Amino acid sequence: MIKRIKSFFCKRQDKNTQKSTEKDCNINKQEEEKDYIPTQFELWSFYRKFLKFDYKQIIFQNISTLSCSIIYAKQPFLLVRIKNALMQNDFVDLQSAFIGYLFCILLRQVLNFVESQISQNSFKKMKEETVKQILDHLFSLDMQYFEENKVTQISAVIKQGAVQIYYELRYSKLFNKIDSYVDYLGQIYFIYTVNPIILVSMLIFSFISNILVMYFKGKQSQTQKKEAEESEFKDFALDDILNNMLVIKTFGTEKREIENLSKTIQQNKINLQKSQTYEKIVSIIEGSSYDIIKVVIILQIFFYSGLQEGKALFASTLSEIIGYSYCTFTITSDFLKLFKSQPADYYENRKKYIGKVMKLFEVVPKIKQDYENSQSDFSLFQGDITFDNISFSYPVSKDHLAQMNQLKHREEQEKKKQLNNKENQVQQAEEIAQETDSNSTEDKLKEQEQEKEDLLNKQQNKQIDQVVIKNLSFQIKKGEFVAFVGTSGSGKSTIIKLIQRFYDVNSGAILLDGQNIKDISLNKLRRSIGLVSQEPSLFDNDIEYNITYGCENNKYTQEELRYICDISGVSEFVFDQKRFPEGLKTLVGSKGTKLSGGQKQRIAIARALIKKPKILILDEATSSLDAESENTVQQYIDQLVGQRGITIIVVAHRLSTIVKSDNIFVMKKGKLREQGTHQQLLALNGIYSKLVHNQISF
Numbered sequence: 001m002i003k004r005i006k007s008f009f010c011k012r013q014d015k016n017t018q019k020s021t022e023k024d025c026n027i028n029k030q031e032e033e034k035d036y037i038p039t040q041f042e043l044w045s046f047y048r049k050f051l052k053f054d055y056k057q058i059i060f061q062n063i064s065t066l067s068c069s070i071i072y073a074k075q076p077f078l079l080v081r082i083k084n085a086l087m088q089n090d091f092v093d094l095q096s097a098f099i100g101y102l103f104c105i106l107l108r109q110v111l112n113f114v115e116s117q118i119s120q121n122s123f124k125k126m127k128e129e130t131v132k133q134i135l136d137h138l139f140s141l142d143m144q145y146f147e148e149n150k151v152t153q154i155s156a157v158i159k160q161g162a163v164q165i166y167y168e169l170r171y172s173k174l175f176n177k178i179d180s181y182v183d184y185l186g187q188i189y190f191i192y193t194v195n196p197i198i199l200v201s202m203l204i205f206s207f208i209s210n211i212l213v214m215y216f217k218g219k220q221s222q223t224q225k226k227e228a229e230e231s232e233f234k235d236f237a238l239d240d241i242l243n244n245m246l247v248i249k250t251f252g253t254e255k256r257e258i259e260n261l262s263k264t265i266q267q268n269k270i271n272l273q274k275s276q277t278y279e280k281i282v283s284i285i286e287g288s289s290y291d292i293i294k295v296v297i298i299l300q301i302f303f304y305s306g307l308q309e310g311k312a313l314f315a316s317t318l319s320e321i322i323g324y325s326y327c328t329f330t331i332t333s334d335f336l337k338l339f340k341s342q343p344a345d346y347y348e349n350r351k352k353y354i355g356k357v358m359k360l361f362e363v364v365p366k367i368k369q370d371y372e373n374s375q376s377d378f379s380l381f382q383g384d385i386t387f388d389n390i391s392f393s394y395p396v397s398k399d400h401l402a403q404m405n406q407l408k409h410r411e412e413q414e415k416k417k418q419l420n421n422k423e424n425q426v427q428q429a430e431e432i433a434q435e436t437d438s439n440s441t442e443d444k445l446k447e448q449e450q451e452k453e454d455l456l457n458k459q460q461n462k463q464i465d466q467v468v469i470k471n472l473s474f475q476i477k478k479g480e481f482v483a484f485v486g487t488s489g490s491g492k493s494t495i496i497k498l499i500q501r502f503y504d505v506n507s508g509a510i511l512l513d514g515q516n517i518k519d520i521s522l523n524k525l526r527r528s529i530g531l532v533s534q535e536p537s538l539f540d541n542d543i544e545y546n547i548t549y550g551c552e553n554n555k556y557t558q559e560e561l562r563y564i565c566d567i568s569g570v571s572e573f574v575f576d577q578k579r580f581p582e583g584l585k586t587l588v589g590s591k592g593t594k595l596s597g598g599q600k601q602r603i604a605i606a607r608a609l610i611k612k613p614k615i616l617i618l619d620e621a622t623s624s625l626d627a628e629s630e631n632t633v634q635q636y637i638d639q640l641v642g643q644r645g646i647t648i649i650v651v652a653h654r655l656s657t658i659v660k661s662d663n664i665f666v667m668k669k670g671k672l673r674e675q676g677t678h679q680q681l682l683a684l685n686g687i688y689s690k691l692v693h694n695q696i697s698f
């Protein structure tokens, strides 16, 4: 999907740059996975394996549908019996056939009603269950998945996937085809009993018109697919524009964005029009075929049966034959579909998101999640953390792999070019060699070639296997206040992610109170850590909800809440009756837009503290705040540090905030280069002291 977004951006390039990047985009397009459309069999095995539905309901519904169609198939025969009884004046048979006919109608209606009543509720429940089960799987996935995939994409897969699974189960029932065939065969047999020649001519005509319908439906499906893709691009474009509104306004590029968006919309419109035209053609063929079949039947009757006989037939059975003629059209259409490798009707597009849900279920978490086991004993952890010779590199993402493939492709092209050049050069060299020493020239060329190849391989390996943390060892004792500092990209935030086990290390061990974190329940580990990050994300709810979000089973007292608000600085603004008349019940708005950065950050600190963590991590918690807000938040952090109840780990760029730490770890390029107190590090006159001087001089 990321590739698709990329290819979208490729489309957005202006014409000049488009030419140069077109090649890259094409490579990406080739590599891009096509939408996976599952077959019916794959769907059923997927449901059986991953989605737990009430299958009894589905079986009941299908049996009832099948019963309805068997009853329905009986009707034409009863009609023939009624007709014959009427012609022969056999009133006894007429009576029994007529009662049977009425009974069939009644039973079918009753079964239909019961089935629709039951299925309406059960399928609704299934839709909710599907969303729940997809979410269940999603929550079990590693953070890596969420870092690699767009939120809007994941959300579309859940919403559309659940809806499509619902429709698939509701309207393409297991016995859907079988019950139709029972219907059709009964009707066809009826026509056969009346006149086999009529039946044959109906089947031949249906066959021809169905081939035409298939052709135009194929065309329609292709344009529909294009249209759906364009529509997705349009959504991405819109998301992208809305997310970057500030940048667009700052750069004054509103007009350009509108033009780009209009182009995408225009293209989308063309494909939509094409698809609608094909749809009309299909409906004309389908509609007129049915009428033509009727004409053919009438002609056949008069041609084969003679005028007198035809009149009799016309009076008695023609209307019934015409009524059933549509079934020959449908049965030939279903028959033809069996021979198509890629059924190309709209229904297949409807399965697109089911395919994406199936792909989602193929993603297996590397780290076993146990968030359901919430009855954990936190008192075990004291907050001693040890990193024992840790090395770590981020797993290679699909996106990265695609980039690498692209790089490889380019290199292959480059090599081909070089090979051609080399041949020319060798030719030249041979000519020169006639005058000088031929061997040495060829050797030189070979050496150069080898050097180039080595360099390319090195670059490739470097990109695939970027070691972010290298042989890192340190110890943090319980209740200590420590800080990680270093240049951007040195691995500070990665260390924080590793402590929370969002990723597993490549080698070495991380110990919590002497226990390897791989042996600790993930739920217990994460619940004993409180995290405040640079950009606090708040739920669109009130302040109290956000602060108490991590409370087990929502258990907390108003005194506890008040205490947490006091120590985190929330009380300072939230109980101000003028500005916050609703107090803790004030709604924060989407992503906390109704609050200032400093207020949001204090709520995030309160949220981290209320679950009484043994380790509090502040990952650049104040760096996005203005000086005044930073001072306020920092005061509260200093107070927390003063209490010394928990281990506090701070990642900071502003060194003034960590002067009082017990230990400062100085990172550079994934390695621990220095450690000690502020004074000790200054005395060392190394990297830290340089960082301090840079900030002071600034």
Ligand SMILES: Nc1ncnc2c1ncn2[C@@H]1O[C@H](COP(=O)(O)OP(=O)(O)OP(=O)(O)O)[C@@H](O)[C@H]1O
Residues within 6 Å of the ligand: 147, 394, 468, 486, 487, 488, 489, 490, 491, 492, 493, 494, 495
């Ligand atoms: N999810 C990720 N996938 C792949 N590489 C990543 C990921 N997150 C970080 N990196 C890479 O890991 C390296 C260390 O990143 P990290 O965020 O730990 O640095 P940092 O010291 O916290 O930087 P900063 O101070 O700028 O926040 C960087 O080269 C970065 O590009």
